[in-house]
Amino acid sequence: MQTTRRLLSHCLLATAVASLSTPLIAAEADAAKVLRIVPQSNVTILDPIWSSAYTTRNHGYMIYDTLFGTDMAGNVKPQMVDKWEVSQDQKTWTFTLRPGLVFSDGAPVTSDDVIASLKRWAVRDSMGGAMVRNVERFDAVNAGTFRIVLGSAFGPMLQALGKPSSNVPFIMPKRIADTPASEQIKEYIGSGPYVFKADEFRPGVKLVYLKNERYRPRSESADGTTGGKLVKVDRVEWVILRDPQTQLNALSTGDVDLIEMPAFEQYPVLRADPNVVLFDMFPAGNQFVFRFNHLHAPFDNQKVRQAALAAFGQEALLKTQVGDPALYKVCLSIYPCGTPYSTNTTALGAKPDVAKAKRLLAEAGYKGEPVVLMRPTDLAALAKIPLMAKQQLEAAGFKVDLQSMDWQSVIARRVKKDTPASGGWSAFISGFVGSDLLNPLTIPFLNATGANGYAGWQDDPTTEALKVRYARATTEADRKEVAAQVQARVMETGSYAPLGQVYAPSALRKNVHGVLASGANVYWNISKD
Numbered sequence: 001m002q003t004t005r006r007l008l009s010h011c012l013l014a015t016a017v018a019s020l021s022t023p024l025i026a027a028e029a030d031a032a033k034v035l036r037i038v039p040q041s042n043v044t045i046l047d048p049i050w051s052s053a054y055t056t057r058n059h060g061y062m063i064y065d066t067l068f069g070t071d072m073a074g075n076v077k078p079q080m081v082d083k084w085e086v087s088q089d090q091k092t093w094t095f096t097l098r099p100g101l102v103f104s105d106g107a108p109v110t111s112d113d114v115i116a117s118l119k120r121w122a123v124r125d126s127m128g129g130a131m132v133r134n135v136e137r138f139d140a141v142n143a144g145t146f147r148i149v150l151g152s153a154f155g156p157m158l159q160a161l162g163k164p165s166s167n168v169p170f171i172m173p174k175r176i177a178d179t180p181a182s183e184q185i186k187e188y189i190g191s192g193p194y195v196f197k198a199d200e201f202r203p204g205v206k207l208v209y210l211k212n213e214r215y216r217p218r219s220e221s222a223d224g225t226t227g228g229k230l231v232k233v234d235r236v237e238w239v240i241l242r243d244p245q246t247q248l249n250a251l252s253t254g255d256v257d258l259i260e261m262p263a264f265e266q267y268p269v270l271r272a273d274p275n276v277v278l279f280d281m282f283p284a285g286n287q288f289v290f291r292f293n294h295l296h297a298p299f300d301n302q303k304v305r306q307a308a309l310a311a312f313g314q315e316a317l318l319k320t321q322v323g324d325p326a327l328y329k330v331c332l333s334i335y336p337c338g339t340p341y342s343t344n345t346t347a348l349g350a351k352p353d354v355a356k357a358k359r360l361l362a363e364a365g366y367k368g369e370p371v372v373l374m375r376p377t378d379l380a381a382l383a384k385i386p387l388m389a390k391q392q393l394e395a396a397g398f399k400v401d402l403q404s405m406d407w408q409s410v411i412a413r414r415v416k417k418d419t420p421a422s423g424g425w426s427a428f429i430s431g432f433v434g435s436d437l438l439n440p441l442t443i444p445f446l447n448a449t450g451a452n453g454y455a456g457w458q459d460d461p462t463t464e465a466l467k468v469r470y471a472r473a474t475t476e477a478d479r480k481e482v483a484a485q486v487q488a489r490v491m492e493t494g495s496y497a498p499l500g501q502v503y504a505p506s507a508l509r510k511n512v513h514g515v516l517a518s519g520a521n522v523y524w525n526i527s528k529d
Contacts, residue, residue, distance in 0.1 A: 032528045033234040035512070038247050039521075040261035041379045041407040042240050044203050046196075047184040049124050052166035052444055052454075053411050054433070058521040061225070062209050062236070063104070064170035064190035067095065067114065068162030069225035070435075072283070072517055076162040077226040079218065080109070080171060080191070090153035096145045102214050103173055104195045111146035116177035118161075118169060123181035125167040126447035126454065130467050131160045154471050156441060164225045164519040165436045166444065191215065193229040193524045194236065207238040222516055222525045229524035232514070236523055242378045242406075251276065251507060257528065258508040260521055263380035264322045270507045278505040281517050284336050284434025285329075288317070288385060288499035291445060293426050294458045296419050298369040298398075305494025306347070307360035311396035312389070313352035314500040321385040322502055331501035334443065334487050336434035340476075341483040347491035348498065357396035371400045372420035374428040376407040381504060386429050389499075414455040429499065435519030439479070440470045440486040445496045458495050 039058065045051040048060030069079045078084070082098040101109040115138040122128035134154040139147040148157070161169055172190060179185045188196045194209035201207055217228035239256055241247045244263035250256040252273065262270060270276050290312065292299040299305050318328040331337040332348040371393060375386035390400045401420075405413070410428055418424035437443050446467065450459035466489060470482040490496065508515060511529035516522055 035233045035236045035258070035523065035526060035528065036256040037236065037238050037523065038241050038250065038256050038259045039238050040381065041376070042204055042242065043207055043238065044408045045184065045411060046188055046201075048170055049121050049167055049181060050184045051411060052124075054166065054521070057166045057168060058523075059196075059207070060168055060170045060190075061192070061520055061522050062194040063188060063192045063196045063212075064168075064172065065101075065192040065215075065229075066162065066169060066171065066225065068158055069227070070159075070162050070164045070519065071223040071226045072519075075226075076158040077220075079162075079226065080114075086157075090155075091150040093148045093150075093157055094141070094145065095147070098216070098218075099144065100216055101191055102216075103189050103191045104212050104214055105173075105189050106214065107173060108143070109171065109191050110143045110174075111140035113174045113177065114146055114171055115140060116174040117171045120172075120177050120179070120181050121167060121169040123452070125163075125169070126444050126467075127156070127160045127163055127441040128167070128169065129447060129449065130154075130441050130471055131157065133468070134471070152472065155473065156439075156471060160441070162225075163442060165433055165442075168520075193217070193231045204240055206240060209236040209238075210234065224516070224518045225520065225522065229522075231524055232527040244380045251509065254509060257512050258506055258515070260506050261379075261381050261504050262507050264324060264327060264504070266507075267324060267327065267505075275510055277508050277510050277512075279508060279515050279517075280503060280505040281515070281521055282433045282435070282503075282519065283517055284339060284438075284519070285501045285503050286431045286433050287331070287336060287437055287501055288321070288382075288429060288431050289445065290389060290427060290429050290497040290499055291414075291456045292458075292494060292496060293420075293424070293456050295417060296424065296426065298366055298371060299426055299494075301364050301366075302494055303360050303364035304366055307357045307364065307366070307396060308393060308398070309347055309491065309494055309497050310349075310353045310357035310360060311392050311398070312497055312499060313349060313392060315350045316352075316392070317385055317388050318500040318502065320388040321382070327504065328500055328502045331498065334437065334490050334498050335439070335483070336437055337501055339434065339438055341439060341480060341487075343484070343487070346487065352392050352395065354396050361397050366397070368399050370420065370426075371398050372424070372426040373400055373402050374410045374413060374425050375402055375404045376410050377404045379407040382407070382429060382431060385499065389429060417451070417457065431502070433519060434501075440467050440483055446486065446490075448495065456496070458493070460489070460493055460495070463489050463493070463495070 043055045048056045084095045122132035134150045136149045136151045193215045195212045197208040211231045220227040314330045322328040330350045332344045332346045333342040335341040444454045447453040448458040448460040448463040473479040514525040
């Protein structure tokens with residue numbers, strides 16, 4: 001059996017490499033100028049504002065730039081912005097772009113492009129939504145200067161404009177950014193370090209990026225998503241290999257240079273390979289999250305959601321998915337453990353409280369409505385945890401309909417508001433990097449504005465009001481107090497369930513240098529021997 005599986009894996013790898021066709025073969029003459037990456041999952045959605053999927057975010061960083069970035073110490077620094085000033089009452093912000101910025105099609109970057117991009121981003125992003133609710137107007141002072149005029153001060157303005165992870169406020173040409181946020185864009189033009197080769201895009205096979213010769217890097221050293229984004233290769237290929245063993249074989253033979261997210265059970269093999277280096281791009285770790293659909297039964301009932309919180313036990317969930325205790329920790333906080341607002345005192349537990357869950361289900365009048373739980377089969381980092389979640393929910397009295405599909409199908413389906421019986425869903429499990437979860441304004445699930453909010457569509461004015469208080473807080477003590485109230489509200493309403501903290505280093509060939517920790521997967525400043 002093992003020999004058969006190994007042969008099948010080699011066949012899959014040969015097929016995948018062959019499918020890359022002549023561009024890859026031609027590039028082999030100068031392999032040091034081609035970087036081949038296995039992304040964490042297939043990529044079908046290319047609009048990083050419409051989707052918060054990390055593969056889509058990573059695609060965004062390849063071709064777009066941002067007004068500000070965030071370094072690994074948490075400092076916000078300018079990227080496309082040259083200088084800025086804020087009025088004494090903190091209500092008028094004026095920004096001037098760096099001179100000479102152009103999109104990859106040769107058009108100059110203007111204030112109109114920036115304003116259109118920010119407006120579209122703010123519709124989809126939790127922190128952007130909190131910001132724009134304070135905005136009275138955007139003004140294009142001239143082609144290179146724009147102004148944001150607020151009705152009330154918004155303290156984390158720069159943190160919003162420089163947020164490193166989904167949804168990132170990428171800057172696009174106005175004609176593209178004018179696409180309604182409810183629709184996906186169809187043209188992919190940015191002013192970032194790479195150009196997307198749309199003519200070579202083959203969904204399920206590969207994505208190709210070339211060096212953007214018009215890009216103007218900053219002079220500062222790269223740090224997180226700040227500084228100069230130097231391109232040291234001519235071509236980057238994202239190679240879609242769905243099978244974890246095929247990915248491992250490709251890395252071992254040098255057919256690919258980097259695997260973003262290996263299967264957890266592969267780390268012992270990777271550690272033993274002298275040609276492989278493990279590198280963690282996310283020092284704050286990742287958090288597994290169980291997201292409820294608040295629109296439809298059974299999770300339209302707050303007490304049913306609370307019953308699910310009681311049913312979960314992080315220890316077994318993490319052991320099932322990760323296995324290696326060095327790569328996970330029980331963390332009962334909505335904020336990553338080890339970060340300023342984290343606490344392990346919440347309604348969650350390391351082990352299930354089955355009696356409490358059953359009592360809450362009885363009080364809720366649960367009628368046995370099936371929980372349609374989506375399980376991604378092609379994303380090894382999330383494939384096992386739904387199986388244990390199903391067991392824990394069923395032990396508490398839930399009826400669970402586990403439906404398997406690829407990750408891109410999960411992403412596409414989770415935006416549907418249909419009932420679970422009509423092609424919708426009840427819940428899904430995802431993983432979010434720590435940089436997305438540091439405070440109430442960055443956590444995607446806390447966009448509790450109902451139909452316009454994050455998938456799951458919680459409608460909770462109290463959460464939104466707390467976010468406003470957090471944004472207006474003037475001291476760290478006040479912010480910490482509000483952050484604790486937000487966490488209590490998450491547990492009270494059953495907004496979602498944090499399922500523990502994990503660490504998943506990328507695996508790269510030892511001849512690959514310059515990979516950055518950044519809070520996202522970014523691929524500038526990288527060279528190959």
